[in-house]
Amino acid sequence: MARKATRKGADKTPDIRAVAALAKVSIATVSRTINGSPVVSEKLAKRVWQAIEQLNYFPNTHARTLVSGRSRLFGIIVENITNPFFPELIQSFEEIAVANGYEILVSSSNSDPAVLTNCVRRMLERKVDGVAVLTFGEEEPVLDQLSFHDIPVVLAEFRLAEPASSTILLDYSTGIRSAVHHLATIGHSKIGFLAGPHKLHSAITRQTEFENSMRSEKLPIDKNWIIECDHTLKGGVIGFGKLQSLVGQPTAVICSNDMTAIGVLRAAYLQGLRVPQDLSVIGLDDIDFAEFTLPPLTTIRLSRADLARAAFEALRLHAENPGKSGLQREFLVSTNLVVRGSTAPPPLPN
Amino acid sequence: MARKATRKGADKTPDIRAVAALAKVSIATVSRTINGSPVVSEKLAKRVWQAIEQLNYFPNTHARTLVSGRSRLFGIIVENITNPFFPELIQSFEEIAVANGYEILVSSSNSDPAVLTNCVRRMLERKVDGVAVLTFGEEEPVLDQLSFHDIPVVLAEFRLAEPASSTILLDYSTGIRSAVHHLATIGHSKIGFLAGPHKLHSAITRQTEFENSMRSEKLPIDKNWIIECDHTLKGGVIGFGKLQSLVGQPTAVICSNDMTAIGVLRAAYLQGLRVPQDLSVIGLDDIDFAEFTLPPLTTIRLSRADLARAAFEALRLHAENPGKSGLQREFLVSTNLVVRGSTAPPPLPN
DNA sequence: GTGAAAGCGCTAACAA
DNA sequence: TTGTTAGCGCTTTCAC
Numbered sequence: 001m002a003r004k005a006t007r008k009g010a011d012k013t014p015d016i017r018a019v020a021a022l023a024k025v026s027i028a029t030v031s032r033t034i035n036g037s038p039v040v041s042e043k044l045a046k047r048v049w050q051a052i053e054q055l056n057y058f059p060n061t062h063a064r065t066l067v068s069g070r071s072r073l074f075g076i077i078v079e080n081i082t083n084p085f086f087p088e089l090i091q092s093f094e095e096i097a098v099a100n101g102y103e104i105l106v107s108s109s110n111s112d113p114a115v116l117t118n119c120v121r122r123m124l125e126r127k128v129d130g131v132a133v134l135t136f137g138e139e140e141p142v143l144d145q146l147s148f149h150d151i152p153v154v155l156a157e158f159r160l161a162e163p164a165s166s167t168i169l170l171d172y173s174t175g176i177r178s179a180v181h182h183l184a185t186i187g188h189s190k191i192g193f194l195a196g197p198h199k200l201h202s203a204i205t206r207q208t209e210f211e212n213s214m215r216s217e218k219l220p221i222d223k224n225w226i227i228e229c230d231h232t233l234k235g236g237v238i239g240f241g242k243l244q245s246l247v248g249q250p251t252a253v254i255c256s257n258d259m260t261a262i263g264v265l266r267a268a269y270l271q272g273l274r275v276p277q278d279l280s281v282i283g284l285d286d287i288d289f290a291e292f293t294l295p296p297l298t299t300i301r302l303s304r305a306d307l308a309r310a311a312f313e314a315l316r317l318h319a320e321n322p323g324k325s326g327l328q329r330e331f332l333v334s335t336n337l338v339v340r341g342s343t344a345p346p347p348l349p350n
Numbered sequence: 351m352a353r354k355a356t357r358k359g360a361d362k363t364p365d366i367r368a369v370a371a372l373a374k375v376s377i378a379t380v381s382r383t384i385n386g387s388p389v390v391s392e393k394l395a396k397r398v399w400q401a402i403e404q405l406n407y408f409p410n411t412h413a414r415t416l417v418s419g420r421s422r423l424f425g426i427i428v429e430n431i432t433n434p435f436f437p438e439l440i441q442s443f444e445e446i447a448v449a450n451g452y453e454i455l456v457s458s459s460n461s462d463p464a465v466l467t468n469c470v471r472r473m474l475e476r477k478v479d480g481v482a483v484l485t486f487g488e489e490e491p492v493l494d495q496l497s498f499h500d501i502p503v504v505l506a507e508f509r510l511a512e513p514a515s516s517t518i519l520l521d522y523s524t525g526i527r528s529a530v531h532h533l534a535t536i537g538h539s540k541i542g543f544l545a546g547p548h549k550l551h552s553a554i555t556r557q558t559e560f561e562n563s564m565r566s567e568k569l570p571i572d573k574n575w576i577i578e579c580d581h582t583l584k585g586g587v588i589g590f591g592k593l594q595s596l597v598g599q600p601t602a603v604i605c606s607n608d609m610t611a612i613g614v615l616r617a618a619y620l621q622g623l624r625v626p627q628d629l630s631v632i633g634l635d636d637i638d639f640a641e642f643t644l645p646p647l648t649t650i651r652l653s654r655a656d657l658a659r660a661a662f663e664a665l666r667l668h669a670e671n672p673g674k675s676g677l678q679r680e681f682l683v684s685t686n687l688v689v690r691g692s693t694a695p696p697p698l699p700n
Numbered sequence: 701g702t703g704a705a706a707g708c709g710c711t712a713a714c715a716a
Numbered sequence: 717t718t719g720t721t722a723g724c725g726c727t728t729t730c731a732c
Contacts, residue, residue, distance in 0.1 A: 013499060015725055026703040031727060039701055061475050062412040062421070063725035066708045071412070081441050082638065087431045091458065103472060106456050108441065122453060125411050149363060233642050262642075269644055288432065292583050292612075294619055294644065365709055376719045381711060389717060413709035416724045 014055040023051035034059060065127060072102050074315050075123035075131040077116065079138070079200075081108040083231065083259055084287040085304065089134065092308035100316065102129075109135050111197075120145050130154070130315035134307070137201030152318030154311050157201055159330075164322075166314035166329040168307065170202065172209045172284075175300035175335025176254070179282050180213035182298075182337060183252045187345045188280060192225035192250035194239045194260050203231070206256050206284065225250050229260050236263020244271065251346035252280035258287045258299055265293055265342065276344035286338055295341030306333045364405040373401035384409060415477060422452050424665050425473035425481040427466065429488070429550075431458040433581065433609060434637040435654065439484065442658035450666065452479075461547070463491040470495050480504070480665035484657070487551030502668030504661050507551055509680075514672075516664035516679040518657065520552065522559045522634075525650035525685025526604070529632050530563035532648075532687060533602045537695045538630060542575035542600035544589040544610050553581070556606050556634065575600050579610050586613020594621065601696035602630035608637045608649055615643055615692065626694035636688055645691030656683045 020027040025044050032040050033048040040048075051057070065071040076093055078086040090106055097104050105128060107119040116135070120142040123131055130152035133139045139155055146153050147162040156168045183191055193210045196203030207226065214221045224246055229239035236255060240263065243249065255261035261283030265275055273279050275295060283290060286301035310331035317327055370377040375394050382390050383398040390398075401407070415421040426443055428436040440456055447454050455478060457469035466485070470492040473481055480502035483489045489505055496503050497512040506518045533541055543560045546553030557576065564571045574596055579589035586605060590613065593599065605611035611633030615625055623629050625645060633640060636651035660681035667677055 017725080027726080028703055028705095028728080029701090032702090035727080041701060044702080058471070058475050060416070060477065060725050062415040062477060063708085064727075065412040066410070066416055066710090066725080067727045069708080081437045082434075084432075084434065084437075087434075087437045090456075091431050094457070098468075098472070103455065103476060105453065106440075107444070118448075121408070122448070125408050126453060127410065127412060233639070266642055266644060289583070292616055294616060367709080377710080378712085378719060378721095379717090382718090385711085391717060394718080410709050413724085414711075416709080416726090417711045419724080 014057045016057075016059070018055055019048065019051045019057050022055060023047040069127075070319070071127045071129055073105055073126060073128045074102050074312070074319075075105045075107070075119075075126075075128040076311070077107050077109055077119050077123075077131065077133050077135060079108065079135045080110055081106070083257075084289055085257070085259075085285045085302075086134075088288060089304040089308055092305045093132070093312060096308060096312045100312070102312075102316075109138065111135075111138060111199075113138070116142055117145070124149055124151070129319040132311040132315060134311065135200075137203065138199065152315055154314040156307075157205060163325045163328060164318045166318065166327075166331065168310045168314070168331045168333055170205075170302065171332055171334045172206055172300075173212075175284070175302070175337055176206065176209040177213045177216065178337035179254055179298075179300055180210065180217055180219070182339065182343065183254075183280060183282070184217045184219060186280075186343065188250075188252040189219050190222070190225075190248070190250040190252070190346075191219065192222075192227070192243055192253045194227055194229045194236060194243075194253060194255045194264065196229065196231045196256035196260075198228055200231075203228075203256055210254060222248075222250075229256065229263075231257045231259060233259045233263040233266070236260035237267040238263075240264045240267040252282070252343070254282045254284075256284060258283035258285040258290050258297065261297055261299065261342075262289070262293055265297070269294075276342050278347055280343040280346070282337075282343060284335075290338075291340070293342070298340045298343040299338055300335050301338045302335050303333065364407045366407075366409070368405055369398065369401045369407050372405060373397040420669070421477045421479055423455055423476060423478045424452050424662070424669075425455045425457070425469075425476075425478040426661070427457050427459055427469050427473075427481065427483050427485060429458065429485045430460055431456070433607075434639055435607070435609075435635045435652075436484075438638060439654040439658055442655045443482070443662060446658055446662045450662070452662075452666075459485050459488065461485075461488060461549075463488070467491055467495070474499055474501070479669040482661040482665060484661065485550075487553065488549065502665055504664040506657075507555060513675045513678060514668045516668065516677075516681065518660045518664070518681045518683055520555075520652065521682055521684045522556055522650075523562075525634070525652070525687055526556065526559040527563045527566065528687035529604055529648075529650055530560065530567055530569070532689065532693065533604075533630060533632070534567045534569060536630075536693070538600075538602040539569050540572070540575075540598070540600040540602070540696075541569060542572075542577070542593055542603045544577050544579045544586060544593075544603060544605045544614065546579065546581045546606035546610075548578055550581075553578075553606055560604060572598070572600075579606065579613075581607045581609060583609045583613040583616070586610035587617040588613075590614045590617040602632070602693070604632045604634075606634060608633035608635040608640050608647065611647055611649065611692075612639070612643055615645075615647070619644075625692050628697055630693040630696070632687075632693060634685075640688075641690070643692070648690045648693040649688055650685050651688045652685050653683065 016027045019030045109116040152164040195207045227239045229235035283299035286299045290297040366377045369380045459466040502514040504516045545557045577589045579585035633649035636649045640647040
């Protein structure tokens with residue numbers, strides 16, 4: 001309010017020159033002060049900071065970027081912002097980025113290669129300092145474009161030859177093995193798996209890990225009980241429907257993600273099946289909502305915060321050491337089983 | 351792959367000069383061509399486009415912004431990206447923005463004024479061409495800052511004197527009246543309301559609209575049945591608990607948003623109350639998930655797409671006509687009742 | 701330790 | 717119609 005009176009059309013947002021003039025120093029000194037250069041004398045620095053405060057000055061990022069070649073912008077591409085897993089991931093990533101003086105550009109690919117390509121193009125235009133491609137297995141179409149421009153990349157479950165790239169490995173094994181073991185322990189042997197879309201590497205990996213775990217537990221794998229879904233709630237409903245139409249039926253279902261599991265919960269309820277008495281259900285992700293399903297979902301937790309932190313650290317490492325080699329890293333994000341209410345011993349055969 | 355071979359360390363991303371040289375024209379002509387200036391001759395334009403293609407050139411946004419003063423960046427600040435309503439909103443906003451050559455900067459305020467202030471500051475630094483503040487009623491702390499810099503703003507349910515601002519009015523009335531009327535029609539007279547946090551204007555408005563509707567329907571308003579929640583699922587659970595602890599109890603509950611309603615659904619279930627036979631529940635928002643709750647949620651739909659479009663159009667109008675007056679607009683986004691399975695006549699008194 | 705000056709890549713005003 | 721040129725606001729040599 002007081003402000004509005006102060007500001008009268010003509011005067012524009014102050015620039016570095018205005019600060020220099022007010023502090024009676026050169027613009028170079030202002031720049032050095034702002035950037036924390038150790039050479040400026042305390043006396044001048046103080047005058048500069050005072051002027052900055054007085055003018056309510058802040059540097060123009062675009063000018064900075066133009067000359068320094070660094071934008072302090074990271075791109076993050078997710079598969080689908082509408083799946084609760086991703087907002088939670090973005091939230092973490094943003095928090096970390098902002099805390100470290102970076103800004104983020106978010107895009108969802110919606111599983112469409114054309115959209116993905118466009119996302120990357122736009123990020124390139126904005127001169128991002130790095131891109132986290134967290135689409136979990138659809139990244140091919142853009143890898144070339146990205147590495148062609150030498151821009152740092154971090155990928156999930158995908159190794160790239162580029163020196164400015166790192167990868168985040170998801171240790172599905174621990175979580176999925178625990179899940180299968182948990183079910184085996186309480187007496188299940190007929191376990192189905194609702195997979196994610198096979199075009200996603202991660203979906204394949206999860207399924208493979210499930211199969212491996214079943215073998216480890218010496219449990220039979222029935223290929224009919226492995227059904228490809230699409231990681232959406234509706235897909236879970238449909239997938240479970242297919243499972244039900246089979247003659248023999250599993251007593252437990254592990255799902256490739258939580259949304260699918262929530263779909264199963266819903267479908268089971270509508271068919272009069274009680275979870276967990278009649279059917280055990282396990283998800284994967286542990287989205288916030290998993291705690292609140294009915295019954296609360298037993299699920300394999302994949303920490304968004306860990307993922308976000310790994311992605312950020314990887315990008316920062318590359319972005320802040322341009323051209324340096326030997327910086328490729330592999331981050332491991334683990335998974336673990338969270339037992340809640342959707343699993344119980346199988347019903348007694350009648 | 352082929353690319354990688356092509357690209358050898360030394361050569362950098364092409365700039366406008368490279369294009370000009372290859373096309374044998376001046377950089378001005380390249381600039382004009384790219385920006386669709388009608389004066390360039392077809393012949394030269396063609397040469398320029400060829401060169402652009404050949405070099406895989408794209409303009410540097412920061413340089414453009416620096417000289418033109420326009421960033422083609424819009425900021426969007428939401429309350430909490432973790433509430434499904436907002437990702438859906440962001441998705442729409444992004445689609446529209448990208449289709450129109452804009453990029454977006456997303457931030458969530460998390461209902462924290464300090465965070466909000468910081469968001470705005472960062473957006474100012476990035477020189478956004480406008481900001482959509484869709485926090486639904488917590489915007490005060492930043493209004494000053496924004497208008498001080500003459501940056502276009504669009505707000506929900508809040509009018510600003512600034513010429514470069516517009517507001518989106520939410521017509522809660524239609525939807526809420528329909529909801530109350532719907533309940534009244536099927537026989538409810540004891541209707542409770544789980545409100546949003548009172549620090550949000552929108553929450554107050556929704557509650558007021560509920561009270562008005564009750565009066566219109568000549569239904570009694572019991573202040574004990576109006577409980578302040580926080581627009582989260584957990585908040586809905588708690589709020590419903592409070593409602594249950596009262597001596598007289600409503601036969602229907604309208605919630606200030608869907609997450610609250612989902613909380614009620616959950617709490618009711620755990621208490622052995624059947625929805626809709628024992629209790630009718632109505633939400634507000636119609637998030638994607640509402641269709642999949644058990645039972646499917648009857649709710650008051652608030653279109654994210656409409657909201658996003660209004661916000662974008664408002665911002666564009668101001669951004670593309672800088673300094674022009676008479677551009678303030680008021681957009682009206684309507685609401686309407688979507689009847690699904692969570693409402694039914696009240697139980698007969700026994 | 702400080703300042704002058706050269707650009708970063710582009711647009712727009714002005715000349716031709 | 718096209719080209720030349722002056723900056724946009726900043727960082728970063730290079731002198732002093």
